[in-house]
Amino acid sequence: MVEIVDSFIAAVCVIICNLVRALWAIVDPDPTDLGTQGTLLQDFMEELSPRQLEVKHLKEKFLKALQENNAEEVIQILHTSKLDIDTVFEVDDPNMVLASYKQGYWLPEYKLEKSWAMGVHICVMYNALETALVLLQKGAAINRMPNGKTPLHVACEVSNSDFVALLLANGAKVNSRSLSGHTPLHYCTARESVECAKQLILKGAKVNAASHSNEEETPLHTAARFGVPELVALFLTHGASVNALNALKETPLMTAVFWAFDSKEQAYSQDHHLVCRLLLDHQADPNLREDDKKTALHKAAWNCDHILMRMLLEAGADARAMDINGCAAIQYVLKVTGVRPMAIPEVCYQLLLNYNTARIYPPQFHKVLQVCHDYPGVVEILVNSYEHLKPTKKWRAAIPDDCYERHKDFYDSLFAVCANTPRRLLHLTRCAIRASLQGFCQRGVDQLPLPSAMKKYLLLDPEGILY
Known part of the structure; x- marks a missing residue:
């Protein structure tokens, strides 16, 4: 048993050594072998290049015809070549119109700039309606999503109601899910897409x-x-x-x-x-x-x-x-x-x-002054919501000196009023009325047969000074 294990380990070591040598030969080739390898590579390229160049040229021609809405050119290409009508292209997509991604996935920058799309997707993106009709009549796939969205998702994304109607009439699935899990109705996100949403709903889109x-x-x-x-x-x-x-x-x-x-x-x-x-x-x-x-x-x-x-x-x-x-x-x-x-x-x-x-807990009122010292109207409203509020040493420390000077009249009145007990009878009457109304203060005061100025007083409208 030990001999078998040793033989197996030796065999694995030999394989690994051969792999390392092969990789090293690629990274740092022997000059004596370079000529032979170059000849083989050249022969390989000469064998495949014409075919690859032909296919590449044909795809570029087809893509250009789709983007330019050249229906005649598209018909000719499909009639005279063996190019698959559902060929997948790599196209520029900086606005991520064609692509849909699952959340939580890391994506390189180039992935966000490019997208995979079939002919119908490209027609939707470039508003090539006549060309799309040609593709659909010749049996182009309508519900595939090479990069996460069907053509119907894309049509809703770009708010193209004409394409939505065309796709729905040719069998597009109204409740299909993109790669991120959204239906076409989720991609209706602008005023211009209201007509798209109407058509989807009429065809059975689930609004919930x-x-x-x-x-x-x-x-x-x-x-x-x-x-x-x-x-x-x-x-x-x-x-x-x-x-x-x-x-x-x-x-x-x-x-x-x-x-x-x-x-x-x-x-x-x-x-x-x-x-x-x-x-x-x-x-x-x-x-x-x-x-x-x-x-x-x-x-x-x-x-x-x-x-x-x-x-x-x-x-x-x-x-x-x-x-x-x-x-x-x-x-x-x-x-x-x-x-x-x-x-x-x-x-x-x-x-x-x-x-x-x-209301704010009275012993913590200095925190109001720390935040709202530049808004005397706020301080006045909050102070007037209490029958009486006793100042502490923290109050003055919470107000910056420059702010105190800007609003000196108000802050002088604040400390004067809060230092005296009790406040005026008018204020205490306001507090009593507000306490009786509780949560109905706003609506209750609005219904009282009182002058407008009195209603404003009861509802704590700031006056710029405390008294």
Whole structure:
């Protein structure tokens, strides 16, 4: 037995040595053998080159005809050559229109710049309708996806409703999945693709089909994320679930609220606001919670989006709801007050307090001054929500000297009012009325037969000074 094992090991060693020698000969060839190897290589190239060059030239000619929508040239090539009608080409695809990738896969840069595509894919990409019709009449495959998408996916991606109609009429699968797990309806992400979506739905596209991906989004989630009111209205009309949950338990409403703010441009999207209005009008629940217990109101507060906050609060959002870390919406606004230059934080705080949010814990009020010292209107609103607030030594330390000088009149009034006990009877009356109304403060005050100035006072409109 030992002899057999030794023989086997010796044989393996000989094979490995021969492989190493062969590899070394390729990397560092012997000059005496170079002439022989060169002759063999030259003979090999002379044998294959003509055929390879012919095929390469024919494919280039075919690709050019497809891109230029030259139907006559395509017919001639297919009639006079043996070129496969479903030949796969490598084409430039810098915008990733043709390709679909699974999440979590590392891809080299060149892979993102190039894509594999068949003739019908290329026709869709270059809007070559007549040429595509020729290919389909001659039996071109319509549901293959050499690089992750079928031609129907591509047609929806580029919002070409004419191609969608052509492909559906020739047997394209309306609910086919791309490599990333999305249906054609998921690729309808712009106003221009509304007509594509209509045709897909009429042919049986499932409006509630979740993507087979990490997100597990429905088409309604996707339309809400891109902020396309026309698509959202279309999906809702055809039975889309308004409270559908994705993998993170986010509803379309949460998705639209989050994406309503463009952090790069520091701008708010009116289209996303309209999407939220549509969803709420179709009974979207503003108090559903995602995995970390945030509601749509938390997301609106994080964006400091007072328009959506008002919309959600009027629809019944709970201003006291806390996330997994015990933070309510008012804490979210507090975190971002200084980094949302396009926001109006005063309105955000005012809304939350008028809808009965929990106030900041008084011993921690110096943290409000640390964050909001350059927003005296915010400080005034928060201070006026208490009957009385006792200052600490941390208050003055939290306000930079230059800021104190800029808003000297206000901060002098702040320390003067908070140092005296009690505050004026008018303020105490306001606090008593607000306490009796609790969560109905905003709606209750609006219905009271009072002058406009008195209503503003009860709803904490800032006046620029405390008294």
